[in-house]
Amino acid sequence: MGGDIGVEREYRRWRKTSRRRVVFMWIVMGNAVLQIALHSHIPVPYRLLMLALIAVLSGWAFLAVRRGLTSVGADGITVRGAFLVRRRAWHDIYDLRVERLTNKNADARLWTWLYGNDGRRLRLPNVDDWQLPELRAGIEELRTVAAQHRGMAWELRPEVEDLIGLRAVRRKARERAAVGALLVLFTAVGYLVWTVSDHDGHRLFAVLLLLWAPLATYVLLLGLFRLFSSRTPAHA
Known part of the structure; x- marks a missing residue:
């Protein structure tokens, strides 16, 4: 996390994915490519299609990890993913909530979501308990500091x-x-x-x-x- 003065801060990926997970993903991907290459009876168009799909998914996952960023400022929150950059002004943000993942095998067990006034949600990259061990305390501190920029208290609206x-x-x-x-x-x-x-x-x-x-x-x-x-x- 970046500077702690005021509301300005930046959440980047500093802790790498566990080695066990990386090895498992490489084994799965390598086996898929190997099976496609070994089955010579599969027509070339089918092979190219499957290999292209694997390449696209791998590229997207790599970029999402490398480029993933959550930036907080006086104007609001900016989220950068693999390709898109999305900005939410404070007056459009309804709440910041820490939610538990159902996937017990993931490195992160808790993720942070931004909820807008329209009920839509947006995940905040790197704002999880894998990158931030004291995640709940950090979010509560952010909510407290950000309240003055929102111009209103954090309260539930039915x-x-x-x-x-x-x-x-x-x-x-x-x-x-x-x-x-x-x-x-x-x-x-x-x-x-x-x-x-x-x-x-x-x-x-x-x-x-x-x-x-x-x-x-x-x-x-x-x-x-x-x-x-x-x-x-x-x-x-």
Whole structure:
């Protein structure tokens, strides 16, 4: 964290990912590339597509780690990700909340989220208990110092809480529907790899499996999960 005078401060990544996690990720990525290279019966377009996807995801993850930054100033909070820079003025910020991750295997167990007056949330890179062991105390201190720049106290507003709850429902539904669609996509890719053929009928079937089946799964699950998801976001 940068300077502690006033509200000006900067949260950068100073603590590296655990070695065990890095080794595990390299093994998974290396095995995926190796399997693609060894299966000579996979057509070249399929190989290139899968390798390109791996390269894009790896590049995005690398840039997100290298460029990730949260900057706090008198005007508000600036968040820099892999490609985007987003700024929120203090008068647009409703709350800063520390929330617990459900993934128990992650290095960070607690993340900090910025909630806007419209109920939308934005994760603050490097503002977590992996980079900041005293995370809760640090956020409370930041909230105290930032109150004068907001021009108002940090207080709960029922209408904003309702928006946060509604967006939590939609977010959970999107996330779970996306997982279901990805499972269908990966199953389709695996099936097509082992039953590869060049005739036109197979190509149409491939389009059906790779595009329309995941999309249909996403739409169906999205509707179902919106009906059954909880309206209460889990704050730590």
